[in-house]
Amino acid sequence: MKPSGFKKLFFTILAIGLSLVGCLLAFEVAYRLQVVDFYRPELLAFNPKSALQESEKKPTLLILGDSFSVGTESYANILRTRLPDLCIINSSIPGTGIAQIALIAQSRLRRFHPALLLYQIYVGNDLFDISYPTNWKTLSVARNLYWGLSSRFRSLAFLNYRLGQEASTILDKGYQPFQPRDAVYRSNDLFSPRRFLNNEPLMLKADPRLIEKQILLLEERAKDFEFLVHKLHWMESIKDPRCPFLLLVIPHACQVSTRYLERTRKLGALFNDEILVCQEQYPFVQHLQKELKNCIVINPLRLFREKEESGLELYWPNDIHLNPNGNTVLADYVASTVSNW
Secondary structure, three states: OOOOHHHHHHHHHHHHHHHHHHHEEEEEEEHHOOOOOHHHHHHHHOOOHHHHOOOOOOEEEEEEEEEOOOOOHHHHHHHHHHHHOOOOOOOOOOOOOHHHHHHHHHHHHHOOOOOOEEEEEEEEOOOOOOOOOOOOOOOOOOOOOOOOHHOOOHHHHHHHHHHHHHHHHHHOOOOOOOOOOOOOOOOOOOOHHHOOOOOOHHHHHOOOHHHHHHHHOOOHHHHHHHHHHHHHHHHHOOOOOHHHHHHHEEHHHHHHOHHHHHHHHHHHOOOOOOHHOOHHHHHHHHHHHHOOOOOEEEHHHHHHHHHOOOOOEOOOOOOOOEHHHHHHHHHHHHHHHHHHH
């Protein structure tokens, strides 16, 4: 190829590269500013039309959370049967954390004017979603590049979520009302690291001490916690001062029973201080209570332990989420707390 040909090819590749970067930057700005409601499909899928239409007729409980708060048998959906005098608006988004929820919080507050605001936190990965780790020794180049870029370009995580099969399945089903079970849920499925459905094994491959760091607020996760607190303070400042702010903290399964702790180890987790990890008032909750004194922190850990000790399993064998038993227990606990307000 002649020098002029190389030059032409170089500038063509450069132009394409710059165009792609420009498109990504433009989309990132649009996503962060929410120039359109990027999560409108979730709002429509997780709420009956009647709830969206009658939010001004009854006091509204607005729920902001992640995948723990979505689904037909989620605690959020069960709450509709436990708190019939409230209009429950579920504005949760699967696979997200405070970084994404903060983008829609203001518009949701303006639209629904809640009498109660509940933000659901999951100790297991909510700090992970703030700054993704990189580990070039244990993770693929593609994974390191994706997580490294996603910590800075939030729209990449959104695109990955929107194009994912799991998100499509959830949205395609649309809203389904909760149907109580006739009996306690029992599973014949056995735990297997190979069959585990979520990204937890991958996250632990990147950082085996990740779960402990999040529960105890160690090292880089302490900085991530500061980011979480900062955003929660901001949400507190923009809501109606008369609106109570509830922070529901769902514990990681390893905190609930030794059986789950051993399961988490088999997934690749390392723990240097199991006693502190398993304390009822662990650092994550303690610091939330200290930093957000005007909020009501809901910590169901003791109740979860009591139910597990009685023989009632609350978590799926091969999934980080609560099973129907866990969601029912949690819904009843949240309902009793909300009723006091």
